[in-house]
Amino acid sequence: MKHENVIQTLGEVLKKLKPESDLSMVTDETRLVEDLGMDSLTLLMMALQSEKKFGIRFENMQASSFRTVGDVCRYIEGKL
Amino acid sequence: MKTGNYFMDLMTPEEQALMVRLSVITDLEPLCLERWADRPAVNLPDRIITYRALWEETALFRTVLAENGVRRGDRVAVVLPNSLECIEAFLAVTTYGAVAVMVPPAGPAAAKEESCRVAGCEVAFCAEALQGVRLLPCSADGIAAGTPAAKLNPEDAVAAFFTGGTSGTLKCALLSNRALMTGVYNGIFSPGPSFFQKYYGLIPFSHIFGTVRNLLSCLQSGSQIRPCSDMNKIVADLKEYKPTILVLIPALAAMLLNLSKLYGPEVFGGELKQIVTGGAPQPTEIARIYIEKLGINLVSGYGLTETANLVSGNVELLTKQDSVGRLYDFQQIRFVDQEIQLKGDNIFMEYINNPEETAAAFSDGWFRTGDLGYLDEDGYLFITGRIKNLIYFTNGEKICPEQIEAKVDRIPGVKASMVSMKANSFGVKLLTCEIFADPAEDQERIRLAVEKISRDLPDFSRIHQVLFRGEDFPRTSAMKIRRPSNEA
Numbered sequence: 001m002k003h004e005n006v007i008q009t010l011g012e013v014l015k016k017l018k019p020e021s022d023l024s025m026v027t028d029e030t031r032l033v034e035d036l037g038m039d040s041l042t043l044l045m046m047a048l049q050s051e052k053k054f055g056i057r058f059e060n061m062q063a064s065s066f067r068t069v070g071d072v073c074r075y076i077e078g079k080l
Numbered sequence: 081m082k083t084g085n086y087f088m089d090l091m092t093p094e095e096q097a098l099m100v101r102l103s104v105i106t107d108l109e110p111l112c113l114e115r116w117a118d119r120p121a122v123n124l125p126d127r128i129i130t131y132r133a134l135w136e137e138t139a140l141f142r143t144v145l146a147e148n149g150v151r152r153g154d155r156v157a158v159v160l161p162n163s164l165e166c167i168e169a170f171l172a173v174t175t176y177g178a179v180a181v182m183v184p185p186a187g188p189a190a191a192k193e194e195s196c197r198v199a200g201c202e203v204a205f206c207a208e209a210l211q212g213v214r215l216l217p218c219s220a221d222g223i224a225a226g227t228p229a230a231k232l233n234p235e236d237a238v239a240a241f242f243t244g245g246t247s248g249t250l251k252c253a254l255l256s257n258r259a260l261m262t263g264v265y266n267g268i269f270s271p272g273p274s275f276f277q278k279y280y281g282l283i284p285f286s287h288i289f290g291t292v293r294n295l296l297s298c299l300q301s302g303s304q305i306r307p308c309s310d311m312n313k314i315v316a317d318l319k320e321y322k323p324t325i326l327v328l329i330p331a332l333a334a335m336l337l338n339l340s341k342l343y344g345p346e347v348f349g350g351e352l353k354q355i356v357t358g359g360a361p362q363p364t365e366i367a368r369i370y371i372e373k374l375g376i377n378l379v380s381g382y383g384l385t386e387t388a389n390l391v392s393g394n395v396e397l398l399t400k401q402d403s404v405g406r407l408y409d410f411q412q413i414r415f416v417d418q419e420i421q422l423k424g425d426n427i428f429m430e431y432i433n434n435p436e437e438t439a440a441a442f443s444d445g446w447f448r449t450g451d452l453g454y455l456d457e458d459g460y461l462f463i464t465g466r467i468k469n470l471i472y473f474t475n476g477e478k479i480c481p482e483q484i485e486a487k488v489d490r491i492p493g494v495k496a497s498m499v500s501m502k503a504n505s506f507g508v509k510l511l512t513c514e515i516f517a518d519p520a521e522d523q524e525r526i527r528l529a530v531e532k533i534s535r536d537l538p539d540f541s542r543i544h545q546v547l548f549r550g551e552d553f554p555r556t557s558a559m560k561i562r563r564p565s566n567e568a
Contacts, residue, residue, distance in 0.1 A: 022507040030506075034544055037510040 001080055006054075006073045013049045014069075017042050028070030050076060086406050087269035090395060095274050098302075101265045103234040104257040105174045108300060109135050116302040119276070122164050123306045123321065129164065131299075134171075139226025141172030146227050148216050150203060152177035155240065155432070157196045157204035157213065159183040162281045162307040165218050167295060169205040170285065174238050177230030181240045181252065181432075184286040199240055199252040199432050234258035240432055241288040243385040252432040253385045260292065262426040263388030266408040267297035271395045272325070272354035272377050274301055280323040281307035282314070282332065289358050292389040293381075294327040315339065315347060322349035329359040331559040333378065334366050345374055352376050358383060360560055361404075361463070361482075363489060367397040381405060382463060386447060388426040392461045402486070403460040404453075413455070414446060419467060420453045421446035452480065469563060471501060471511070479511075479541040481563075484533070488513055491529045493521030498553055498561050502545065510544035516552050523548050 011023045018036060032038045038046065043066065047058045050072070056079040066072045082089050088096055098115075102108060112121070112131040122129040129137070150156060156173045158180050160166035173180040181199040183192055189210055196204060196213045204213045232238070238257045242250060268274050279298040283290035285307075298305045306321045308314065314336075326348075328336070333355055340347045355370060355378045362380035370378040381393040382404030394405025407413060411424030427447045430438040441448055453463040465480030481499035488497040495516045502512035513530055517523065527546045534543040553561040 018506075018508050020503075020507055020509065025506065034510075035504065035506060035508070037504075037508045037544055039539060 001077070003073065003077065006076055006080075007069065009053055010050065010069065010072060010076070013046055013053055016049065017045055026069055028068060028073065030069045032066055032068065032072075046072070054080065056080065085409070087266070087393070087408065090269055090271045091274060098275055099265070099268065100300075102261045102300070104232040104236070105171075105238055105261060106229040106232050107261075108296075109138075109175065109229060112299065112302070116276075119302055120304040121299065122167060123278070123304045124164060125306075125317075125320070128304075131302075134168070136226065137220060138168050138171045138175065139228070140220035140223040141168045142176045142227035142229070143223045143225060144217055144220055145172060145176050145178065147223075148203065148214075150176070150178055150216075152230060153179070153237070154203070155179045155181050155199055155201045156216070157181045157183045157192075157199065157201035157206065158286075159185050159192050159195075159204050159206035159210070160218065160285075161185045161309040162285050162290070163309050164307065165205070166285050167305075167307065168220075169218070170239075170291065170295075173205075175229040175232075176227070177232060177236070179237045179240055179254070182286040182288075182291060183242070184284060186284075194250065195242060195252070198250050198434075199242075232257055234261075237429060239291070241286070241291070241385045251434060251437055253428040254430050254432050255388055255428050259388040259426050259428060260296075262410050262424075263288075263292040263383075263390050264296040264300050266390045266393075266410075266426075267293040268301050269393065269408075270325075270354060270356065270379060275303065277301065277303040277354075278322065278324045278351070279303050279305040280317065280321065280326055281305050282311075283327055283329065287359075288385045288389045289327070289329070289383075293356065293358065315343070318347060318349045320349075322351040324351050325354045325356065326352060327356045327358075329559045330357045330362045330366065330380070331360065331555075333357050333370070334363070337366060337369060340374070348374075348376070354379065356381065358389075361402075361486070362394075362397060364397060364401045365490075371398060382461065384449060384451075386428040386441065387411075387422060387449070388428070390426065391420075391422065391449075394460070400458075400460050403456070403462050405461060406459055407461060413461075415454065416443065416446075416448075418452040418454065418464065420449040420451045420461075420463075422449060423447065471499075484513065484537065484541070484543070487533045488515065488530055491526055491533075493518045493526055496553055496561065498563065499543070500564050502547070502564075504545060511541065512545040512547060513543045514547045514549055514553070516549050519550075 015023050054076050117132040118130050120128045121131040121134040156178050158169045170180050181201050183195040193210050205216050205218050234257050236257050237254050238260050240252045240254045242252050285291045358381045367378040370376045379395045383390040392405040392407045394403050411422050414421050423446050450467045451463050452465045465482045471479050484499045485497045498514045501509040503509050530546050556562050
């Protein structure tokens with residue numbers, strides 16, 4: 001799966017968690033907490049929904065250790 | 081002489097002897113005439129009105145009401161700027177046995193018409209035409225004989241004031257004679273001289289703080305007042321009139337402090353001994369400058385329109401910082417889930433024509449202030465926030481923005497701050513701290529200081545955005561920051 005597709009699919013996950021948001025401008029550098037207002041609960045939800053979408057498992061995962069959208073994409077790509 | 085009563089003990093024995101608790105406003109007239117009939121009551125730039133003259137003119141104003149068919153119990157709107165006419169209209173309506181509905185005179189006619197409609201006023205003292213309201217003459221010229229005051233009971237309604245707080249919903253709180261006069265009595269207590277002072281009528285009389293703590297506490301203490309109808313006249317007025325006491329909201333106290341930096345301390349006229357603030361939290365640092373550098377005692381209080389203005393007063397701002405002080409007498413307090421609830425002589429009767437809001441304002445007969453707080457071990461009340469300003473997060477957590485703002489406001493260079501949920505460029509609502517700072521200040525230094533404060537907060541209440549604004553926040557007529565609705 002290409003990086004653009006991963007970021008697009010992750011964007012769909014994030015949109016479900018933040019339905020009021022406009023995520024068309026999300027990039028690798030977009031920060032999860034500072035820019036998207038995610039907290040520990042929404043980060044966990046992001047991980048759980050990503051598992052389903054990408055068919056992967058977040059092992060020993062500390063969702064809150066991800067800082068940017070790029071960090072999550074790279075983690076997912078490493079599991080695919 | 082120590083009486084064992086905290087507020088009474090602030091006064092000298094001579095002043096204690098002058099304290100009288102009235103239960104109806106009509107008792108104010110004989111009290112004034114018996115004790116200080118020939119002292120100045122209202123001080124205008126071109127003439128002095130003694131207490132005797134004030135009550136004579138008030139009696140003529142009562143004739144205006146009688147001749148215009150106003151009946152006891154009718155609600156009469158008083159839509160006048162701070163002036164002699166406003167004072168006489170208020171005193172005439174209330175001592176006639178009608179209800180004075182104090183409507184802010186500033187703003188468009190439609191807003192005043194809406195206020196009259198909400199309060200059910202068919203007649204008004206107002207300088208401009210109002211649709212659906214019959215105007216009464218704002219002068220007693222040509223009236224030959226006065227009308228005696230009515231016989232009132234403490235439970236009779238006497239005055240009503242609008243309260244919307246920062247929510248924007250217009251409600252009109254109706255007060256009984258007992259509640260109003262309880263507020264007036266408590267308002268007189270102060271550590272400085274309390275009687276025979278020179279007040280300046282800066283807060284609009286349409287605001288309960290202006291009428292109770294400024295106007296009526298002035299009259300019941302034999303003091304005089306200079307009504308201020310135009311804010312542009314402040315500097316000239318203070319210099320010429322030389323007030324001894326100022327009743328202000330904290331923002332005005334801060335503004336006057338800035339004026340004193342520009343013009344020197346003589347901007348206050350040279351005789352100012354005391355400032356009383358209310359309506360918003362009083363920053364300690366402003367109080368410290370007044371008290372320690374200018375030798376002007378600054379005291380502060382807490383209250384709401386629904387509590388006849390006064391609940392508590394703090395005369396020890398430098399030692400009991402951030403407290404709103406000790407509770408005044410004649411009321412009981414309880415805390416339900418931190419909410420301050422009150423019962424007592426100072427509590428309002430109802431919101432006029434609004435049984436739903438009235439019912440919601442009370443719980444088992446206790447008035448729900450909507451403020452959160454606690455009493456410390458010495459009996460000092462602390463406010464930690466307002467229920468309606470709480471920000472609720474989707475994870476069920478909630479925060480009180482004022483608690484963060486109080487910390488941010490202490491950062492040097494910050495003039496005002498507001499914490500709210502605000503959308504960023506992604507359309508995501510984030511906990512945001514907006515700051516109005518001195519333009520000369522280093523914004524990066526302030527931003528870092530806010531981030532430091534934020535790091536010490538629980539995760540869910542951390543500030544995600546710090547925005548700087550070039551001008552002060554929009555404010556309500558009481559100079560409180562107008563808050564957006566806070567949905568996370």
